[in-house]
Amino acid sequence: MNEKGTTKSGNVRPAKTSGWRQSPAVRWLLMGLFVLLFYFSLSPHVIPETYDMTEGSVSEKDIKAPFQIKDEKATRQAEEEAAGRIEDIYSNVSLRNEQLVEQIMYRIEQLNADDQVTTENKIEIYRSEIPKKYGDHIDLFVKANLGKGTYSDSLLEEMSYVAKEQQYTIPEETFYKMPQLASDQLIEMRNVAKEIVRKLTIDPLRDAETARMQVAELVNGSSISHRTAREIVQELSRFSIMPNRFLDKEATDEARVQAKQNTPPVVIKEGDVIVKQGETITPELYKLLSDANLLQDKQHYWPQAGLLILSLMFVLVLYAYLHQSGSISGLKPKYSNAQLLMLWLIFLINIITIQIIALTQTDSAHYAGYLAPAALGAMLITLLLDMHLAVISSFIFAVMGSMILNTGQGHIFDFKYGFFFIVISLAAVFSIHRASQRSAILKAGIMVSLFGSLAVMVTLMMSEQMDRMPFIYSITFAFAGGLLTAVLVIGLMPFFEITFGILSALKLVELSNPNHPLLRKLLTETPGTYHHSVMVGNLSEAAAEAIGADGLLCRVGSFYHDIGKTKRPNYFIENQSNIENPHDSIDPKLSKSIIVAHARDGVDMLKGYNIPKPIRDIAEQHHGTTSLKFFYHKSLKQAQEAGVDPDFTEDDFRYPGPKAQSKEAAVVGIADCVEAAVRSLRNPTVDQVEAMINKIIKSRLDDNQYNECDLTLKELDRIAQSLKESIIGIFHSRIEYPEDVKTKE
Structure with a gap:
C-alpha cells in the first residue's frame, strides 16, 4: 500500500x-x-399568490395583500382633497401710489401756471389726462417689473386687471375746480394727499373702496383749511388709492401641487383584505389586483x-x-x-x-x-x-x-x-x-x-x-x-x-461512563480485559488525533472492542491470573474458534444494548482478517507429530473480518496489538518498543489489512510515532532507555 x-x-x-x-x-x-x-x-415571501378573476366575477374567498400595495384611486382622491384644502394665496405688490399723486399734482401746478391756456382748455385737459394717468402708472409698473423675478408674470397680470377694474372715477365738478388752485395751495395739497395715500395703502389691501371711505376723515383732520382744496385732495387721494394684495395664481397652483406631492400615498397594508368573500370585482378592484400582480394572467417569471x-x-x-x-x-x-x-x-x-x-x-x-x-x-x-x-x-x-x-x-x-x-x-x-x-x-x-x-x-x-x-x-x-x-x-x-x-461527542462521553452496564460487566467479569481496553483507549486516542481522526471515538470504541471476551473470559491470557491456560488441553482449531468468536460475540452484545454502529464496527473490525499464527503453528506441529498431512491452511486460522473500513477501526486494531505485545515484554527498551511497533504495522500492511480504509503511509508513520511516545509515557518505569542499557552492560 x-x-x-x-x-x-x-x-x-x-x-x-x-x-x-x-x-x-x-x-x-x-x-x-x-x-x-x-x-x-x-x-410565499417572494412570489405572491395569484387568483383567477375577471371583471364582474364574484370572489370565492378573501383576498389579502401579500405586501403593501398603493391604492392609486384612493391616493389621487386624497391628493385632490389636500389640494382643495389649500386656500388662494394672495401676494402684496407695492404700486407706489405716492408717485401717482406726485404726477397729478405736478401736472396741475404746471398747467395752472400757464397763462396761455384758457380755463376751459385746462378743464378739458384735466378731464382727459388725469384718468389716463391711473392706467399709465399701472402699465409702467408692469413693464418695469416684467421678467425681473420680483413678481411672477401671472401676478402682474392679475394686479393690472384688478387694479384697473377698481379705478376710482373723479366727479366732473372736480375738474372745474382744479384751475382755481394756487401754487402754494398745491404744495400743501401734495404733501397731505401723499401722506393720506401712503397711510391708507401701507397695509394689505384687496378692496380699494374700503380705504377710500377713510379719506374724507383724514382730509378733514389735515392742515388744509380751504374748502375747495380739501374737496380736490379728497378726490385725488381716492383716485390714487389702489389695491395692493392680489391673487397669486402661480403660487397657489405651486402650493397645491406641493400639497399633492406631500400627501402620503394611501396603501393597503400587508395582510389587509383587498377583496372580501362574495364581493363583486369592479373595474377599480380589478385594476388594483392587476397592479398588485395578483391575477393569474400576470406572469411572475x-x-x-x-x-x-x-x-x-x-x-x-x-x-x-x-x-x-x-x-x-x-x-x-x-x-x-x-x-x-x-x-x-x-x-x-x-x-x-x-x-x-x-x-x-x-x-x-x-x-x-x-x-x-x-x-x-x-x-x-x-x-x-x-x-x-x-x-x-x-x-x-x-x-x-x-x-x-x-x-x-x-x-x-x-x-x-x-x-x-x-x-x-x-x-x-x-x-x-x-x-x-x-x-x-x-x-x-x-x-x-x-x-x-x-x-x-x-x-x-x-x-x-x-x-x-x-x-x-x-x-x-x-x-x-x-x-x-x-x-x-x-x-x-x-x-x-x-x-x-x-455518535455525537455528547453521546460518546455518555458511553464512556464506567457505570454503563457493559463496562461494569467488563470490569467485574474480566478485569484484565478491562485494564487492557483502558490502555488501548489511551493509546488509540492519541494516535487518532495525530492523524486528524476522531480520537474520542477511538477511546470509547476501545472500551467496548473486547466486550465479547466476557462470554469466555478464562480463554484470554489477560484474565488467566493464577489459573491454568485452558488452551493447553484443547484442540488448536477449537482454540481458534473461541478466540475469533469474541469479535462476533461483542457485536451481538453491543446490538443488544443499542450501542451505535461506529462502535460496533470497531469491535467487529479491529482484528480485520489477521491470522492466529500461534494456533496455526501448534496445529501444524500436531499434524507433523501424528505423521499426517494437514487438512487446513493458514487461512483457516484467520479472523473472519471484515477488514478495517475506517481510520478509527484501523487505529484501534494497531493499538490493541501493540499494547498486548508491549505488556508481554519483561524489561522493554525504547528500541525494542519502536521495533515492535514498526513490526506490527508492517506485518499488517503486508497482510493487506488497510486496503479498505484510507490510511496513508505518512499517517501510519505518525501513528507509530504517537504510539511510541504514549507507551514510553505510560510504561515509563518499565522501559529502559539506551543509557540504562549501556550502564548495565
Whole structure:
C-alpha cells in the first residue's frame, strides 16, 4: 500500500459502497431536495399568490395583500382633497401710489401756471389726462417689473386687471375746480394727499373702496383749511388709492401641487383584505389586483427565476464546502448520504420553527420574530456533523430568516433579523463545538440568549427605535429565544442520534461512563480485559488525533472492542491470573474458534444494548482478517507429530473480518496489538518498543489489512510515532532507555 492506498499489485482498490448511502445519484437527489426546500420555503415571501378573476366575477374567498400595495384611486382622491384644502394665496405688490399723486399734482401746478391756456382748455385737459394717468402708472409698473423675478408674470397680470377694474372715477365738478388752485395751495395739497395715500395703502389691501371711505376723515383732520382744496385732495387721494394684495395664481397652483406631492400615498397594508368573500370585482378592484400582480394572467417569471437562482446559490455554497473539505468526495467520503439527509432534516426543522414564529408576527408585535430559535440548526450541525459546516449554514439561515421574518414594506430582506440570526448562530457554534456534556447545551443556550439580546439592543439603538415597551419586549423575546433553542436541541439530539446512528461527542462521553452496564460487566467479569481496553483507549486516542481522526471515538470504541471476551473470559491470557491456560488441553482449531468468536460475540452484545454502529464496527473490525499464527503453528506441529498431512491452511486460522473500513477501526486494531505485545515484554527498551511497533504495522500492511480504509503511509508513520511516545509515557518505569542499557552492560 502506498500513500494513496494501493494494493500490492499497484492497483487502486475502489472504495466500498454501502448501497444508497454512498450512491452519487442519491447524493444529487439530496442536493435537489435542498433546492426545493429553499425554494418553497421562501416562495410565499417572494412570489405572491395569484387568483383567477375577471371583471364582474364574484370572489370565492378573501383576498389579502401579500405586501403593501398603493391604492392609486384612493391616493389621487386624497391628493385632490389636500389640494382643495389649500386656500388662494394672495401676494402684496407695492404700486407706489405716492408717485401717482406726485404726477397729478405736478401736472396741475404746471398747467395752472400757464397763462396761455384758457380755463376751459385746462378743464378739458384735466378731464382727459388725469384718468389716463391711473392706467399709465399701472402699465409702467408692469413693464418695469416684467421678467425681473420680483413678481411672477401671472401676478402682474392679475394686479393690472384688478387694479384697473377698481379705478376710482373723479366727479366732473372736480375738474372745474382744479384751475382755481394756487401754487402754494398745491404744495400743501401734495404733501397731505401723499401722506393720506401712503397711510391708507401701507397695509394689505384687496378692496380699494374700503380705504377710500377713510379719506374724507383724514382730509378733514389735515392742515388744509380751504374748502375747495380739501374737496380736490379728497378726490385725488381716492383716485390714487389702489389695491395692493392680489391673487397669486402661480403660487397657489405651486402650493397645491406641493400639497399633492406631500400627501402620503394611501396603501393597503400587508395582510389587509383587498377583496372580501362574495364581493363583486369592479373595474377599480380589478385594476388594483392587476397592479398588485395578483391575477393569474400576470406572469411572475422574474421573481420565480430569481428565487430559483438564490436557492441554487445556497446549495452551491453547501456543495462547494462539502466537496472541498472532502466530506462528500474521494474514495472514503466523510459524510454518507444518510448524513446529508440528516443535514436536510436539520434545515427543514430550523426553517419550520422560523415559519411558525413568523405566523405570530403582527404590525404591533413585529418583535415576536426575535423568539425564533434560529440558532437551532447551527447548534445541531455543530454537535452532529461539523463546526465549519455549521458556520457556512449560519449565513444561509441568516439570509433566509431575514426574508421569512421580514416586516419591512417594499424590501425582500430585513437587515435587523439577518444580523440577529448570524450573531446568535455564530455564538451557538463557538459555544457548543467542544461540548462534552448535555449541560453544555444549556450553557450554550444562555450564551445565545445573551448575544441575541445584545444584537437586538444594538440594532434598536442605531435605528433610534427606543420606545420603551417595544424595546423591552424585543430584548425579552431574544433572550427567551436562546433558551427555547437549548430546549429544542436537547429534545432533538436523541432523535438524530438514534435515527441516523450518529455518535455525537455528547453521546460518546455518555458511553464512556464506567457505570454503563457493559463496562461494569467488563470490569467485574474480566478485569484484565478491562485494564487492557483502558490502555488501548489511551493509546488509540492519541494516535487518532495525530492523524486528524476522531480520537474520542477511538477511546470509547476501545472500551467496548473486547466486550465479547466476557462470554469466555478464562480463554484470554489477560484474565488467566493464577489459573491454568485452558488452551493447553484443547484442540488448536477449537482454540481458534473461541478466540475469533469474541469479535462476533461483542457485536451481538453491543446490538443488544443499542450501542451505535461506529462502535460496533470497531469491535467487529479491529482484528480485520489477521491470522492466529500461534494456533496455526501448534496445529501444524500436531499434524507433523501424528505423521499426517494437514487438512487446513493458514487461512483457516484467520479472523473472519471484515477488514478495517475506517481510520478509527484501523487505529484501534494497531493499538490493541501493540499494547498486548508491549505488556508481554519483561524489561522493554525504547528500541525494542519502536521495533515492535514498526513490526506490527508492517506485518499488517503486508497482510493487506488497510486496503479498505484510507490510511496513508505518512499517517501510519505518525501513528507509530504517537504510539511510541504514549507507551514510553505510560510504561515509563518499565522501559529502559539506551543509557540504562549501556550502564548495565
